[in-house]
Amino acid sequence: MIKINENFLKLQASYLFSEIAGRVSAFQNANPDKEIIKLGIGDVTRPLPDACIRAFHSAVDEMGKDETFRGYGPEQGYPFLRDKIADMDFKARGADISSDEIFISDGAKCDTGNFQELFSQDAVIAIPDPVYPVYLDTNVMAGRTGGFAGGRYSDIVYLDSTMENNFLPDIPEQSVDLIYLCFPNNPTGVVADASILKTWVDYARDNKALILFDAAYESFISDDSIPRSIYEIDGAREVAIEFRSFSKSAGFTGTRCAFTVVPKDCLAYDSSGNKHSLHGLWNRRHSTKFNGVSYPVQRAAEAIYSEEGRGQANDLVTFYMNNAAVIKKEMSALGYTCAGGDNSPYIWIWGEMGSWDFFDLLLNKAGVVCTPGAGFGSCGEGFIRISAFNSLENVTRAMSRIKETLKG
Numbered sequence: 001m002i003k004i005n006e007n008f009l010k011l012q013a014s015y016l017f018s019e020i021a022g023r024v025s026a027f028q029n030a031n032p033d034k035e036i037i038k039l040g041i042g043d044v045t046r047p048l049p050d051a052c053i054r055a056f057h058s059a060v061d062e063m064g065k066d067e068t069f070r071g072y073g074p075e076q077g078y079p080f081l082r083d084k085i086a087d088m089d090f091k092a093r094g095a096d097i098s099s100d101e102i103f104i105s106d107g108a109k110c111d112t113g114n115f116q117e118l119f120s121q122d123a124v125i126a127i128p129d130p131v132y133p134v135y136l137d138t139n140v141m142a143g144r145t146g147g148f149a150g151g152r153y154s155d156i157v158y159l160d161s162t163m164e165n166n167f168l169p170d171i172p173e174q175s176v177d178l179i180y181l182c183f184p185n186n187p188t189g190v191v192a193d194a195s196i197l198k199t200w201v202d203y204a205r206d207n208k209a210l211i212l213f214d215a216a217y218e219s220f221i222s223d224d225s226i227p228r229s230i231y232e233i234d235g236a237r238e239v240a241i242e243f244r245s246f247s248k249s250a251g252f253t254g255t256r257c258a259f260t261v262v263p264k265d266c267l268a269y270d271s272s273g274n275k276h277s278l279h280g281l282w283n284r285r286h287s288t289k290f291n292g293v294s295y296p297v298q299r300a301a302e303a304i305y306s307e308e309g310r311g312q313a314n315d316l317v318t319f320y321m322n323n324a325a326v327i328k329k330e331m332s333a334l335g336y337t338c339a340g341g342d343n344s345p346y347i348w349i350w351g352e353m354g355s356w357d358f359f360d361l362l363l364n365k366a367g368v369v370c371t372p373g374a375g376f377g378s379c380g381e382g383f384i385r386i387s388a389f390n391s392l393e394n395v396t397r398a399m400s401r402i403k404e405t406l407k408g
């Protein structure tokens with residue numbers, strides 16, 4: 001009799017987005033003439049930069065000719081892309097990362113979900129609350145948690161991000177081994193400055209812990225004083241893995257290209273206390289379970305690093321950040337306390353009522369869909385997340401409908 005991995009039974013049903021979809025379709029059925037504006041999910045709405053499309057097309061043409069056809073590429077990614085990332089995303093900002101420390105992949109979701117495989121079953125995991133759910137669910141699947149009760153799994157150290165700590169979690173009191181951090185944060189939209197990141201790096205160094213740093217939204221940072229990479233912090237090369245993605249920075253959510261940085265100085269230990277290189281272990285894992293991102297997609301990603309591509313990708317970010325500014329300004333003018341939105345496409349709003357009540361109010365009275373904060377963890381209760389990924393016209397119309405609803 002084949003038995004299942006019973007850890008999967010501990011997972012909570014993917015309640016958030018299915019519940020949202022259910023409420024939206026119930027509203028739409030009851031109000032077929034009402035147009036709904038969606039500012040809920042974190043998917044981009046604008047097309048790929050022109051420079052990427054041209055590189056993409058020409059790489060597809062190469063695949064159609066004998067002389068330029070390519071079969072399997074290196075699992076870690078083509079040097080043409082890894083070199084540019086190392087030079088332009090890291091070395092240019094004073095972060096000492098080399099090309100062979102970069103692993104190209106098809107998404108930060110897979111990488112943030114898969115990286116935990118390298119660690120022991122009894123590793124103590126610290127996870128922010130609220131959180132991008134992938135970090136938590138993949139540790140549940142791996143059997144590192146107990147059951148779910150009262151909104152939380154046992155055996156996880158939750159890092160509370162609340163209004164009181166400005167959504168910047170404190171260092172845990174108990175000792176932890178693996179720490180997930182995400183800045184700019186999804187869902188709160190807050191960023192961490194160098195001194196905060198330094199505190200985490202120092203903690204990890206002192207405790208032989210490791211930081212998994214999700215920087216999927218780094219391109220939305222406009223404040224020059226905020227680090228874009230954890231490797232801008234002294235000592236991080238020894239204790240931090242960084243995840244990046246072209247999904248939000250260049251509209252690649254449907255095209256799929258991302259990368260993970262595993263510095264050669266990052267170590268973890270076996271049960272006898274011997275040191276092991278995480279770079280070697282991840283390389284082994286990646287090349288065993290992954291066969292590389294397609295050549296045309298890597299060429300399209302490379303084009304982001306051309307002068308033209310960089311300008312066009314920056315224009316996309318500026319476009320969404322303009323929407324974020326509109327949302328934040330309007331919600332603040334209505335008297336709501338807002339976080340995020342300055343260096344991130346997400347605005348985190350204290351609703352002064354339950355998350356789902358606020359969600360229902362905006363849906364039923366304004367025809368606008370947001371995301372209830374409670375869906376990201378128990379500390380998200382009372383908040384909603386509004387996303388800047390839409391057209392300026394839709395954002396402006398959504399805001400004027402919300403204004404009418406909340407004023408009235």
Ligand SMILES: Cc1ncc(COP(=O)(O)O)c(C=O)c1O
Pocket residue numbers: 042106107108109110112132182186214216244245246247253257258
């Ligand atoms: C914090 C965070 N990390 C990672 C991802 C996934 O990125 P990718 O599209 O590269 O899988 C998302 C997507 O929404 C995200 O919000």
